[in-house]
Amino acid sequence: MKPFTITSRLEVYDSLDELDAHVQELMHKAIEVRNNAYAPYSQFKVGAAVQLANGEMILGSNQENASYPSGLCAERTAVYAAGANYPNEKVKAIAISAKSMKHRIISPVPPCGACRQALVEYEVKQDEAIELYFMGETGKVIKADSVKDLLPLVFDNSCL
DSSP states (O other): OOOOOOOOOEEEESSGGGSOHHHHHHHHHHHHHHTTOBOTTTOEEEEEEEEETTSOEEEEEOBOOSSGGGOBOHHHHHHHHHHHHOTTSOEEEEEEEEEESSSOOOSOOOOOHHHHHHHHHHHHHHTSOOEEEEEOSSSOEEEESSGGGTSSSOOOGGGO
16 A cells, blocks of 8 residues: 555635735626525525626526426536537636525535536646635635645546
8 A cells, every 4th residue: 555645735824805906706606696695595605707708707506496406506607608608718716605594604605516627627628727716704715726726636527
């Protein structure tokens, strides 16, 4: 047996105020769009804002369905809309904010596994990392320089 070590580097900011102005704007858009989430079952609202290389900002919020697997997370809603409307533009960054209607969330909420897989597909496709910023309702913000920091052993086209 040979040991195998995986490391990830994440940055933690105490508040939005510590982020660059363009990242603050991206996160404020994610916070704003999370209010558009359709989450009558989970009462858990998520907003995502995708920044493209051309400067366009694409927004998404989670959309639930009574048949739970039929819904879609905010991150995938936004990145798929970006891919559909701007297929040749690179995704530079994504900001994510989550809010529960049941209790206050002050810890950063990362993307779920399915969203991580979808986002890493875009990193592989564009051969360039996507910066991720995520937070709860308020409080700390975590930054990852790449989706691969959250999903280090990726399943991509090289596995097929």
